[in-house]
Amino acid sequence: MVAHVETVAFWGLEARPVDVQVQMGPGLPAFTIVGLPDKAVGESRERVRAALAALGLGLPPKRIIVNLAPADLPKEGSHFDLPIALGLLAAMDVIGAEDLSRFVAIGELALDGALTPVTGALPAAVAANGRGKGLICPHGCGSEAAWAGFGPETAGVLVPKNLIQLINHFKGSQSLSEPLPLKAEEPAGPLPDMKDIKGQESAKRALEVAAAGGHNMLMVGPPGSGKSMLAARLPGILPPLGAREMLDTSMIASMAGQLAEGRLTRRRPYRAPHHSASMAALIGGGHRAKPGEVSLAHGGVLFLDELPEFSRQVLDSLRQPIETGEAVVARANAHITYPARFQLIAAMNPCRCGHAGDMSQACARVPRCVGEYQAKLSGPLMDRIDIHVDVPAVSAADLALPPPAESSADIAARIALARQIQAERYGDVTGGHKSGEGEARTLLQAGTFLNAQAEGELLEKVASPDEPGRALLSEAAEAMKLTARGYHRVLRVARTLADLEGAPSVGRLHIAEALSYRQLAAGRLGAAA
Structure with missing residues (x-):
């Protein structure tokens, strides 16, 4: 007899179905996991064995084979712990197989049987709901999974804190209540206001135009002219996320493990990576492909300060996401696509010393250093930026002026x-x-x-x-x-x-x-x- 438990393998934001098949048969005692598992999945053997032992359940002295089907799909992550453990419990007749057939399961096991949160609970919940299944996930992921909107025709969401609670629920001695999604709220603290910026009227006008039409924008000016201040105030004049946008951005944050407490927000993302960021950090990828900064900024703003200080290879990799709204991580055996419809706001100095045009402060290498510094930016990348604006130095007379009467709320209304x-x-x-x-x-x-x-x-x-x-x-x-x-x-x-x-x-x-x-x-x- 083979026990079956459904789970998912993440392919970008897509949660592909995986059938966890557990067979206990005669032969020398062994515990083998097959089906292209990675290192974390292979280590599930020891975590599952220890968690069951903590409950007083020892594995029988049989040959145990766990197959993760389809076998040609790579399996990555620790969320396979729970479905493997449930498959073993079903094979040992501790939990009924029919009860498990109504659910998709994800979760990582601690050695004492506790369930710890995993990334990707929201995409997994959406996928389970789409297949008419419920979801079993750790208690810490419950509020996030509840946003999938499970209807009365599905089994809903079960969020046990440990394995014993889940076993008792299926045996009828304990009832697990469904979690409620936390209200989408703005993070604590107000956003920076445009009233803080004195002068720079042309730059503020350009920023308003960029925000209204979703245009990419480049600000060029000397140090201290207010480029970073202007960019930081863009989220305060953008409209809040719509319901669909909020779900899309939250699914990306969930895959990256950055959805704090499962709470969704209507505030648009604002990402400002350092210029030392690698291509994998900006576009996505790595040993276990994760969304990069361009995807985490989906629906919001990607601010690149000191633009020429980024490596040229990294900057040129932005050209495709800017045009298509997608970031494609290409590997030898797969192509993983993440959404990346972001608004690029960049800032740079006119040259390395930052004072080209002001002969009283410019270095002796002007104008040669201007050409060398700006030549780091390729023509095709510059052509993809809709708005280029000069941000001159702020004079002492501007700083002495009273604060502007127009606030971010006034600009946001327009x-x-x-x-x-x-x-x-x-x-x-x-x-x-x-x-x-x-x-x-x-x-x-x-x-x-x-x-x-x-x-x-x-x-x-x-x-x-x-x-x-x-x-x-x-x-x-x-x-x-x-x-x-x-x-x-x-x-x-x-x-x-x-x-x-x-x-x-x-x-x-x-x-x-x-x-x-x-x-x-x-x-x-x-x-x-």
């Missing part, structure tokens, strides 16, 4: 109106749009389809300028040597500028302002191409 216009527009346009219709609808359902994602016929339809604007754009494209990608990004920014004003169409003034955000790329940073 951004919310602009995004509402985009939601209504793309809800109408994508309904009859043929090219790329599936992708557009997917993004729209997630509440993230913005001007920054419009392309092709859709972009031409919604952002076509009037005759004066078209003439200006044609002249500027020739003079500034805009690429096709740069041309389209000017249209996207112009459409956002029109949305902020509530204008139905793109005019000459919108094109002119959008072009001003490309002059830095065409001029100062042109050497990087």
